[in-house]
Amino acid sequence: MTLLDYLHFQGDLVARLAWQHMLLFGLSLAGATIIGVGLGVAVARVRWVASVVVPAVNLLQACPEVVLLAVSIPLLGIGFEGALIPLFVKGVLPILRNTASGLAGVDARTIEAATGIGLTPRQVLLRIELPSALPVIISGIRVSAVMLVSVLTLTAYIGVESLGTLIVQGIARMDPAPLILGSLLTALFAVAVNYILVGAERAAVNRLS
């Protein structure tokens, strides 16, 4: 069956899986950003924590996705829950790390000046520190987004429907049509997400200067 035939007969399936993939991606990235920035701020506030957390994070990030997935299943089961550990490690941790190091890199004199003109610590965080750290944070979000597309593709193995489902079916049935289609679509998706966030990073840098 050629690619076009496959699209003709299975177009609805492909569209549904693509939609599901993007939906899960959007939800995971939103969740990862909220948790990652929150934890990153907490880590940056308590300096000694950063010296423990950042190396630990780097170590965990080096874990292959499959291994994280494999460890997650016995603990959390099959389905989307089973993907939570790899999603956390590959999604939340890059944002956490970059938020913490971005905040640590904000010029101390700027913060002092802001405090000097009477801003409360909360205002300093929201108006001075986070905007200054934004390019670094967005760069973390980009790393996380690319990893999340990849992790979601793999979750097809534990029954989460995503574009990965096409790849898994293609490999299992030695059917090139879904295999190529699934691989190309996930690849395009990842590349597009990356470029969009590279653009956002540049915009954030430009706004600073």
Place this chain on the structure above:
Amino acid sequence: MNLFDYLTANWPRILDLTLHHIELSLYAVALALAIGVPLGILCYVVRPIAAIVLNAVSIIYTIPTLALFGLMLPLIGIGVVPAIVAVVLYSLLPIVQNTYTGLMVVAPEIREAAKGLGMSPGGRLWRVELPLALPIVSAGVRVAVVNAVGMMTLASLIGAGGLGDLIFRGISTLSWALVLAGSVPVLALAALADVGLKALERRLAAWQGIA
């Protein structure tokens, strides 16, 4: 079956798969080095192509691992070769990027001094710039090796074997012992490679301090 029983009954097989896993990863990184370092040097020498090459390798790096393996199947088929090709492609970014960056950050005074001594461009590259770039290249190799060990786990899906065999069989039969028997050696390999190559980087940097 618990983990201990599985290990005592199957340790020769686990050892075999581990060695196979190491072999595949090393082949892939060696090939990536053979392609990536010259490509990085080319980017440095022919500056206009740098943006194109670096963009191309970073696009490849963005592609989800499963999709990259998936694309190899119809193109090259199953087995060891497509797995190695996929990992080589993926390893290009850290190696090309770091070779290029390493050469770019060589101090201009040093480059001028070498010129002043009358060294040819080739001699400067080979005897001055590349040796100075070595620690950064080595950092790229470290990233590539750690990635390769992880990626090779997925290679089992396209029939290349390796420790992924144990992990995927464990996932499909819901056997915790199999999953662990595969995952622990993968993690140990990745951690060992990371620590070992970091030590190498420090050695290289220290050696430059003397030389």
